[in-house]
Amino acid sequence: MQDQAKLALANTKFSPFWLDNPARPAAEAKLTTTITTDLLIVGSGFTGLWAAVQAKEQNPDRNIVVIEANTAAIGASGRPGAILSTSLMHGMENSNRLFEKDMEELERLGKENMDQFRDTIEKYNIDCDIEWTGELTVAVGKHGIDDIEGEHELYVKFGHDAHLLDKKQIQAEINSPLFDGGLWSKKRSGTINPAKMAWGLKRVAKELGVVFYENTPMLTSKTQGQQVVVNTPEGSVTANKVILATNAFTKHKKKISTRVAAIRDRIVMTEPLTEAQIAELGWKNRQGIYDTRTQLNYMRLTKDNRVLFGGRLGYFYDNNTDPEHDKTPEPFIKLVGMLYKTLPALKDIKISHAWSGPIALTTRMAVHYQYYHGGKMIYAGGYSGFGVTASRFASRVALAIVDDVDIPERNLEFSKTVPAWIPPEPFRWIGAKITMYALDTCDAKGGWRIPWLNLVDKMGFPLKP
Structure with a gap:
């Protein structure tokens, strides 16, 4: 199978499929002067883009600037599997593990967040290939059955439209010799093209009056009176408030990396499937899928019927996020082998794209906030792979924190605590x-x-x- 995987990767592009799109927006100008603004957002991934859009919706007259070290969605937001979930805290079991007393409110907020996520797409006509097909957890082995049965109890307790599937039923949804059962959450979940979503949010933010500067990394920050000055290679921004929407990219603030590890999540994308291959898979309902293995894998279909398959983790010394480390076939061979083992109908399929994306991993696997310059600068991040929809919620709370607006979410434990410390290198x-x-x-x-x-x-x- 290893030789077969090597052949499948022979002509692969080692870059994100989502970003390989002629509709990708041109880069914005660099910041080359000194400017002032009310709110500065550092980073134009999902957290930064959602913060910009929601801040303008709350106050259309607010002066908002976004600076980005590269271009919009080039980091984690242009690289995920992009399976949508209502969970704000990396799944119901993790949420219950961490914040049991707040679970009912977190579940309500998660559903509300997803509804507002959908409303934004519809209101601003964002073309992002969204499919509301549901979220399917597939059980592998007896332990997997136990896992989905326990998760089903939580889904039912908190009012989700979720259904347990036995082996015969799961095989009717997707043909795999590994899957022994499943849990299908049918509402408020599905899949999306993450880069098109990010580019759509950027378009909306610009239409609302947000100013973007790209290829403009933050170098340093300091307090100056009641404001914060952020220095960039060719300019500076003086702001009343700053949101650090950098997630796994932590080098500008070393304190962040004491609680955040930049883990690589690897993904392969197949060439488009034929009608015969789709029929053999039986994946007619097109759900986003996670399995229950210790080394979790996930999969989904794209608009043009490619299979995205991801899940082998990697780590490079000192939180290195440089994608050049995953530009050869070797890191992806085992992942392709697992794809073939999971979906034997695709045993001869070629891989068109392979890439890795940085996950901001923390011990709690969910968003947290860190404070700088007397609370005038707020970091929001640490989604641990569940940021596509949770980032909308997290950025809304970040705006309330940095503006000192009293909203109920600030009284929940997640917004008042931080994850455990992670040991330093080596x-x-x-x-x-x-x-x-x-x-x-x-x-x-x-x-x-x-x-x-x-x-x-x-x-x-x-x-x-």
């Missing part, structure tokens, strides 16, 4: 490498891997095998 790199090897081999080999993953779980990361 211990972080060593721990990450051992953990990723254990994740990759635990289901097949067990042994020492199980107590190691249990130890990591007790440190705060929910990785219990």
Whole structure:
């Protein structure tokens, strides 16, 4: 299977499929002067774009500037699997693990957030290939069945339209020898083209009056009176308030990296499927899919019927987010092999694109806030892979925090606490490498891997095998 995977990757583009689009917007001008603004947003991924749009909706006269180190959606927002979920805290089990007393309110807010996510798309006519096809968790083995049964209880408790599927029923949804059951959440979930969504939000923000500067990284920041001065390579911005919407890109503020690890999530995209291949898969309802394996995989279909398959994690020393490290076939061979094992009908399919995306991993796997310059600068991030929709909610709360507006969400525990500390290098790199090897081999080999993953779980990361 390894040789077959190498052949499949022979002519692959090692760059994100989502960004390989002639409709990709041209870059904005660099900042080359000194300017002032009321609100500065650093980063034009989902968090920054949602913050810009919502801030303008709240106050159309507000002066807002966005600076971006590269171009919009070039980071995590142009690289995910982009399966939509109402969960604000990385899934119901994780939310219940962390914030049990706030669960009812978090679930209500998650549904409200998704409805408003949809409303924004419709209001501003954002073309993003959205499909409201549901979210399907597939069980692999007996442990997987136990997992989805426990998750189903939470779904029912909090009013979701979720249905347990037995082996026969799951095989009717998608043909895989690995899947023994499933949990299908049918409402308020589906898939999206993330780059087109981000570019659409940028268009909306510009139409509302937000000013963008690209290829303009933040270098330093300092307090100057009641304001914050952010320096860039060729200019500076003096702002009353600043939102750091940088998520996994943490080098400008080392304190962020004490609680955030930039983990690589790897993805492969197939060439478009033929009608015969689609029929053999039986994936007629086109759900976004996660499995229950210790080394989780996920998959979805695109508008032109490619299969996106992702999930093998990687880590480079010192939170390195440079995508050039994943520009060769080697990091993707095992992932392609797992694609073939999961969906044997695609055993001869070629891979058109392969890439990695930075996940801002924290011990709580969900958004948190950090404060700088006496609260005039706020960091919002740490979605751990669940930021496509949660970023809208998180940026709304970030606006309330930086503007000191009293909203009920600020009284919930998630907005008042931070994740646990993560060890520095070289211990972080060593721990990450051992953990990723254990994740990759635990289901097949067990042994020492199980107590190691249990130890990591007790440190705060929910990785219990």
